[in-house]
Amino acid sequence: MTLKDLSQLSYLKLEMEEEKRRLAELTAAATACTATLTGLPPSTKIADKTALAAEIADIKSALLEKSKKVAEEYSNLTRFIASVDDSLTRLVLSLRFLDGLLWSEVAARIPGNSEDSVKKICYRYLKKSNNCPLCHEHMCDNRSSGIG
Template sequence: MTNKDILEQYTAVKTECKVLEKELSELRGKGWGYVTDAVSGCADELPYSVRSVQIAGMAQEPAIKREIEQLEKKLDEQYKRALFWRNKAEEILSGIPNARTRLVLRYRYVDGLDWWSVADKIGGNETNETVKKVAQKYFKENG
């Protein structure tokens, strides 16, 4: 895998995490309903007569709860993948001696900014085209 592939993979995995987080958030709001039940109990003093007590509250449908659990596991696995690719990306970035190049690649691939925003963050006379060329030059020379 090239350095560019690794940085792009991290960006993609991070985006997948956001998609799963959104799905999970939406799912957590579904399938709620008002439920009632009864429980038996007695006083802790005489007379110890057993009585039925009505209870009520909100509960989520079991099928949706299972779906949430599965999605939470999937998201946890995706977080682990993101951490793996983040570490790979950091290895690449830490090996770049030029600070400007490091910043351009960090803003673009780790922070997920578009080229206009990268140029704005770098400041000076940078344009989206100049920062894009910095990245292209790095990848041409280093894969």
């Protein structure tokens, strides 16, 4: 499993949060009530509401699909992490990729470790298991690549 594979769960969760935010906006727009004035030309509010309802249905469908992907990705990550022999490495990988903690938060949860040390535990494991070509190329010092 690559670093990109390990990060997919957090990216899927971020996508879902954006979809939920958009759904809330559309729902608010669809349920907004305005006063009706007589004597004015007919409004296009009905068509607007129909379009909003269709978009809301699309977003709900996308959210359902993404939630299935999140469950699948979580299951894959859980199996991968469970296959790691070293308990400290399992803990680092779990906190970072399953719980979505920042490296500094991972380090704070594991006494005696710094942010840099937990990163190295992760990157060294991926390098050792030959699963991270990026770590192979850069010897696990990914500061310039933006990873971390």
